[in-house]
Amino acid sequence: MTISDELDRTRQALLALENSLAALRNRLGDHLDVLRLLDDLERCSADLRRLEAQVRTPRRPELVAIPDDDYEPDFWADAEHEGLGRTAP
Template identity: 65%
Template sequence: MTISDELDRTRSALQALEKSLVALRNRVGPHLDVLRLLDDVDRCSTDLKRLEQQVRAPHHPGRHDLVVIPDDDRDHGLWGAGDVDHEGVGAPGRRAP
């Protein structure tokens, strides 16, 4: 079975579940648990649509944005100032209140 077939089966199952829950809501009224289940089915349907868009979209390998990390030496001025806090210790020369 292909991914497309699985997505179609999942969509059909969600639609059948929603139909059953609507019928149940019509019989028992707006019971909180039924409303929660309907909300969950709606959220699952939204997630499934998003998944379908991702799976069925054409794949473009190598199209990730690359971050260039320079090979230069780091700027020691950023790290050597006397007012820099030492992680977990605090700044030198200062006392805790």
């Protein structure tokens, strides 16, 4: 199964949950727990939309250039040599 298939199945499940919660709200009214579930559903739907957008346009990791120049001697002033401990100045 492809990622698109999984995203479609997830979207369908959220739509089914939305329909079920709408039916509960019609029967129970603005019950606190139903309202909380509707809020959770909205967050899940927003997360799914973001995930779908990321899958459609994957980001490339940002490359960081590391210069080959030597570090300034002060950079190592308070460093410890591995295995020897702190070296005297």
